[in-house]
Amino acid sequence: xxxxxxxxxxLSAKKNAALLTTERKNSAxxxxxxxxxxxxSNIIKxxxxxxxxxxxxxxxxxxxxxxxTPQRIKEMAExxxxxxxxxxxxxxxxxxxxxxxxxxICKTRVPLGAVAIIYESRPNVTSDAAALCLKxxxxxxxxxxxxxxxxxxxxxxxMKIGLRNVGxxxxxxxxxxxxxxxxxxxxxxxxxxxxxxxxxGGAGLINACVEHARVPVIQTGTGICHVFVDSSADLDxxxxxxxxxxxxxxxxxxxxxxxxxxxxxAKIFLPMLYTILxxxxxxxxxxxxxxxxxxxxxxxxxxCERAGEYDFDTEFxxxxxxxxxxxxxxxxxxxxxxxxxxxxxxIVTRDSANASLFTRLVDxxxxxxxxxxxxxxxxxxxxxCEMGISTQKLHARGPMGLRELxxxxxxxxxxxxxx
Numbered sequence: 001x002x003x004x005x006x007x008x009x010x011l012s013a014k015k016n017a018a019l020l021t022t023e024r025k026n027s028a029x030x031x032x033x034x035x036x037x038x039x040x041s042n043i044i045k046x047x048x049x050x051x052x053x054x055x056x057x058x059x060x061x062x063x064x065x066x067x068x069t070p071q072r073i074k075e076m077a078e079x080x081x082x083x084x085x086x087x088x089x090x091x092x093x094x095x096x097x098x099x100x101x102x103x104x105i106c107k108t109r110v111p112l113g114a115v116a117i118i119y120e121s122r123p124n125v126t127s128d129a130a131a132l133c134l135k136x137x138x139x140x141x142x143x144x145x146x147x148x149x150x151x152x153x154x155x156x157x158x159m160k161i162g163l164r165n166v167g168x169x170x171x172x173x174x175x176x177x178x179x180x181x182x183x184x185x186x187x188x189x190x191x192x193x194x195x196x197x198x199x200x201g202g203a204g205l206i207n208a209c210v211e212h213a214r215v216p217v218i219q220t221g222t223g224i225c226h227v228f229v230d231s232s233a234d235l236d237x238x239x240x241x242x243x244x245x246x247x248x249x250x251x252x253x254x255x256x257x258x259x260x261x262x263x264x265x266a267k268i269f270l271p272m273l274y275t276i277l278x279x280x281x282x283x284x285x286x287x288x289x290x291x292x293x294x295x296x297x298x299x300x301x302x303x304c305e306r307a308g309e310y311d312f313d314t315e316f317x318x319x320x321x322x323x324x325x326x327x328x329x330x331x332x333x334x335x336x337x338x339x340x341x342x343x344x345x346x347i348v349t350r351d352s353a354n355a356s357l358f359t360r361l362v363d364x365x366x367x368x369x370x371x372x373x374x375x376x377x378x379x380x381x382x383x384x385c386e387m388g389i390s391t392q393k394l395h396a397r398g399p400m401g402l403r404e405l406x407x408x409x410x411x412x413x414x415x416x417x418x419x
Contacts, residue, residue: 003186006174007193010114010139013171017139018111022088025135029084032162033077036127039158040073046154054147061251061318066121066148076127082384083131089403090137104413109406111137113195116187118143120201123151128385130159130173136405139172143187146179188213200388218396220388223253223343224315225373228332230349231262235269237370238348239276244372246286251317253389254344254376258312258322260332266325270297278303286319293325312339329354333361340364342391344373365391365398
């Protein structure tokens with residue numbers, strides 16, 4: 001099918017999606033989850049073809065993002081089941097007034113309509129996005145990158161069977177078959193078909209959508225995440241937080257990329273950090289890109305390099321980290337305001353005044369005190385799974401779940417009222 005054909009099919013399914021009861025949506029989600037698990041072997045076969053095609057052209061870390069295993073598919077299915085357990089936001093009245101003349105005005109949640117997602121090398125996004133769209137009463141239009149297209153096709157085929165098994169229209173979930181740039185452009189300009197476009201991927205994809213889209217776009221994902229180690233910090237705690245934030249999964253957007261260290265503790269903490277991230281690791285040692293002052297502390301050590309011009313503005317998505325020494329919390333906040341992408345930033349401190357200043361002035365979707373940035377995730381935030389991490393401020397911010405996939409309308413009830 002052409003992209004236009006798929007958009008027409010999605011448009012025709014919008015009314016059906018909006019009218020689904022909570023019970024029917026939950027039944028469909030449970031059927032989809034079962035189908036993902038029962039067709040696991042087909043999905044893994046398709047994924048193996050994607051892995052084979054990308055080997056040699058993609059780093060090991062990015063291949064890990066692309067790879068599906070039986071455990072990861074079980075987690076995808078469990079994520080769909082978790083969405084089924086969540087309260088249905090559609091139809092919720094969350095504000096109302098009754099005027100003195102008896103006219104009642106209610107603000108009520110309704111689906112957005114047709115939600116398109118352009119994403120790259122994470123096939124699990126396929127089921128997460130579809131589940132959230134279905135539960136929030138939206139039609140889903142998925143456009144996977146070519147490196148994940150075979151995997152996405154197998155996943156969508158399974159989900160469509162799950163829909164049909166409970167008597168629902170398979171066109172509630174749609175996958176664009178064309179992986180060329182032209183199909184992405186068609187989605188960006190599909191006015192009258194697409195009510196919201198969400199890009200999930202690197203800065204190039206997100207910037208292209210923001211610059212060229214003629215449909216509403218939510219900016220997501222790019223994460224230049226900072227951890228600032230204050231002079232009062234518990235240094236052992238700081239080391240554990242940084243190890244987790246940088247190394248638990250460096251290819252994701254909530255992994256830290258920049259460490260800021262208070263000058264008063266730099267000569268103590270930087271050697272500790274080096275031990276944790278370099279000497280203490282047999283594999284995947286972290287390369288430290290150090291500003292001049294930090295480099296002077298660790299000069300001559302392996303895996304230590306002087307920071308380049310763009311290192312504090314780079315989402316490495318790798319075992320690399322930029323390090324800078326700062327004079328205090330205000331200088332850290334100023335640095336973050338210039339270089340952060342508004343995703344997730346953290347302070348490690350025992351000073352409550354500094355923690356308060358940091359949380360009030362750091363203008364990011366998630367601001368942490370003494371905790372890893374890796375928690376910025378829909379599942380961790382109780383949303384079941386997520387559509388993406390919004391780094392903008394209007395409509396949605398941070399992990400996007402069911403409520404962020406709705407809008408509202410005013411329903412006004414009278415009894416022959418006239419003005």
